[in-house]
Amino acid sequence: MEIIKATSTKIKDVDFENLSFGAIFTDHLFECDFINGEWQTPTIKPYAPFLVDPSLKVFHYGQAIFEGMKGYKDENNDIWLFRPEENFKRFNKSAERMAMPEVPEEVYMNGLVELLRIDRDWLQKGKNHSMYIRPFMIGTGTGVIANPSNNYKFMIIMSPVKSYYAGEVKVIIAEHFSRAANGGIGYAKAAGNYAGQFYPTNLANKEGFQQIIWTDDATHTKLEEAGTMNVFFRINNTLITAPVSERILDGVTRKSLLDLAKRNGMDVEIRSVLVDELVEAAKNGSLQEIFGAGTAAVISPISGFSYKDTYYELPKNENPWSLQLKEELTNIQHKVSEDHFGWTFKV
Template identity: 80%
Template sequence: MNTTLTNGIEIIKATTSKINEVDFENLSFGSVFTDHLLECDFKNGEWQTPVIKPYAPFLVDPSLRVFHYGQAIFEGMKAYKDENNDIWLFRPDENYKRFNKSAVRMAMPEVPEEVFLNGLHQLLQLDEAWVKKGKGKSMYIRPFMIATGTGVIANPSNDYKFMIILSPVKSYYSGDVKVLIAEHFSRAANGGIGAAKAAGNYAAQFYPTNLANKEGFQQVIWTDDATHTKLEEAGTMNVFFRINDTLLTAPTSERILDGVTRKTLIDLAKREGINVEIRPVLVSELVEAAKNGTLKEIFGAGTAAVISPISGFSYQEVYYELPKIEKSMALELKDKLENIQNKLAEDTFGWTVKI
């Protein structure tokens, strides 16, 4: 093993690479991982030396806290390689800050910047051959933290493990997405953890989403749990509505994730002179707009898919198909955003950070 200590990070290089076994033209999202990962353990009240080492399974006790009491958070980020072979991150500070907000809400320790951001830089440098050029191609980055204490008493863990794993991905095409507006199920409570990127939030969505799938809908648009009258998120994404030429999206809250793609699209749309309204959006106004023809587009926004256009929605057993439009605001914003991410357009916002 080739072991070195660089900027406080121990690096153990893999002796061989798996890269030649990977078909980069046929990647299933999030299923292939690079040669290395970053690992940093929290023990005795402090973070230990981070280690970059070969991606491999690790041993866990059956009483591992995360299995029993669910302390687990994550982030989703992407890195892009430009024509000069430089690698760029997109607004990494936003993910770093949100990760630590999630950590606080889940009673987990905050991760130091040197571990999260410096660690990510070094990991990407080591596995740079895995970051492929070309629009749509990117490296999906998954920082996560789990409770690694043992024992089945329902208290916060004393020990934690932070990891970053990397998965090369292609453009995420979600197909034709029809959505069901939630009238009974919900993803978050007032005073709950909906704003945290907590593992448990996702597991809670699978059953209602499966039910929607059986009825022919690919996703659920979540509404507020108390009244089911306000539109909040679409699947695991934030959601935007275009009524005439105005973009509407709900304000972030304890129930709604402060999405990086969401806030980026708001800024981009404003720069393009698009009228953006950030306010609670009612199911009733969506139905009304669909009926009177002013509803032009609905789309989800998130790191994995960037923008996921929605072709229609169902509410109270009635299906509303959206009109086919010539000039999609969703696709135009997606194109502009991807050009910035891929360094094909000038980044006037200073969102991209070079590795």
């Protein structure tokens, strides 16, 4: 690996107590190019813009994938990652679906670890702080013929963040738009998946809702994801979430929360949840909680939902499962509590 250190640092200009999520990046980035069938020498170098050809395949045919993960610093100044092997496996699953080359594990993991070591001062201690890490890959071949790129660039950039508080989240259940379809790329973290959500989400925002709960493309009767997160429903004392599929992302936070809930003796069901079931549960009082789960916010509680122009407010629970699970998970991530699952990885 080639390492080119920055001659100066931006860290002195950063107010770590007032960070906009994902807006400020560390002094260095990692990159490795795939050219004519071979991965080249990995490089860590100063974070900076780079010039590209206007005919890059990523611009014209959308070959772009990414991951979202976090690093944490404990009270001993040790740095930890949370289940990085899951992100690595999912990254290459996305690459395969988008006809892109798989990244070798040593390139991905060694680059990630070395980048964190070099920019370790950017990661602050405490449960309010973490490092958001964005591995991504784009097609860098040139030309506007509609075929896969022959060259690619794999990069990792990092952004210091504080705990993510979305405030009160009201959602609308999708009756027309879909996030993904069978046979499509919904299970991949492809950039285009997220671009397709912006328009219907903007429409929801104009109606006073922060996010959408997506429904299946064929019937719009099955609840699938909330915004860019997996979604959980607590009906009576059972925690329910949809199974992963071609349409639903295999979230690392999702699977971790399921394991924590089972360890706590909570009743868990992995099955499709029908819109009619949710509406009926809201009407009869058995619907206790809805929350989204993902890397950025960990858990985002939902205060109510709208369907067919009727709004349903959720009850205010004194001890919601969502906050209990979030506390347990973040304690493991920050090494405040014992990691019984072996999820944490020391850098």
